[in-house]
Amino acid sequence: MEQFSLGLFVWQLVLFIGLLLLLKKFAWKPILNAVEKREEGIKGALEAAEAAKKEMQNVTADSEKLLKEARAERDALLKEAREIKENIISEAKEQAQVEGDKMIKQAQATIEAEKKAAVADIKAQVANLSVEIAEKVIKEELSNKDKQLKLVDDMLGDIKLN
């Protein structure tokens, strides 16, 4: 207690409280407020960045989805086109077959008709020839009746119709 100095105690108390009040007004409040404001700013910025990141992810996901859809659609289209192509080709083939068959039939019919006409013609010519031969034979052989008959028989025997 001998060391205790009342004067120093009073001065310390007065000066310290004075300092406390002055610093509170001019230093601590502005410093702490500024720091708090800055911290809040940083926090806000970080949150905004986080939100932006999330949005970005959403956008990426969306575009990926779109891309996937587009790709699927393209694939579908291609598949369809391929089917159509195959259909067309097979149809065309079928048609060609049918057409060919038809043409062949026609050709055959024509050939048949031509043949018939040719046969008829040949028959007519044969008949004419026969008539002409018969005329000649008749003319020549009319004199020789036996002989003429024999000739007719021989000749008819030679001509063989199909």
Added chain:
Amino acid sequence: MHQFFRTHSCSDMRYSFLSKYLVAVFVLITGIVSAQSHEGEEVEAGAHDLKTEIKEYIDHHLLDSHDFSLFSYTTDEGEHKYIGFPLPVILWDNGLKIFSSSQLEHGEGVAEVDGNYYALYHNKIYKTDAEGTIKFGAHHEGDTHSEDAFGENLVVEDAHPSNEKPLDFSITKNVVFIALVGLLMFLMFRSVASNYKKSNMPKGLGRGLEPLVMFVRDEIAIPNIGEHKYKKYMSYLLTVFFFVWIINLLGLTPLGVNVTNNIAVTFALALITYFITTFSGNKNYWKHIFWMPGVPVPMKIILAPIELLGTFIKPFSLMIRLYANITAGHVVLMSIIGLMFIFKNWIGSPLSFVLAFTLSLLELLVAALQAYIFTMLSALYFGMATEEDHH
């Protein structure tokens, strides 16, 4: 004219733990020195005078003074010269008495104000007669000395003057330093604060100080008081943290001022902590003191006075802790520096230099640590006072 002073100056060593400790240290060293020395008796006598001088110097260093002197020396004619300047002395002795401390002539003169005479004795101002006589009470044993086992002169009892002591509100060296530290802190932190007006980021001084402010907030205030209530205590915590730290650091400079080793200073700080704790105590806090919940009634009755006493002991421990740590640090450090002058050989001085250097580094840590502990515990007490009921 002032013969009394000379006679007493030899006998005013205090018989205390401190001097016992110092004597033990010095005796140990003297033993080593004399064992090494070939001159024996002469060195013994020389070392003895030096010891007294060093001890007085340490005592003087730890005390407050009424003038601002950085160091003093004695001329060949035996005259004391002081380098520094006087400070105003303010006394309350049936009216305000103000005069310059130069009139006290560092304890060698008598100041006369309005027909009253004042003189210094052990750095305290006493009312005296025109000759500056210091009278001693009946219990004082005068020049009775006892010789201890080591041949050291020790005064049995401390000399208590019976002179009237006026109330002393002088601007002492410590008061000047308290004010200077206050001014320094104000200028520093105001410039830091004004920087934030311009930009959000700290600049210059603020770069160093902002982390410390944040440390007090994030490591001391918020964990101890809590997120919601810490704000109103921040001003006190920050002020006390920086004040104690800066003033402790200044105590380590060669300026030779010690503020925190004055129990008056630490008492003032602890008192503020006590008042803030008491006035911010909520219902829950007082309930825990006077009617401790969760224990049987007889225990509640026993605990109430203990808890009440605890509210005083907590700030009291703050006061003692800061005071004792700084005082002890200074005493040990200066004793070790003093060893340099006692060992005058090739091994002792470097050794004590290394010791003193190491200890100075330790004291740097202690300066910050004590500021931290004071602030931490204050915050803890505020936290206890404002804690909400969890039961």
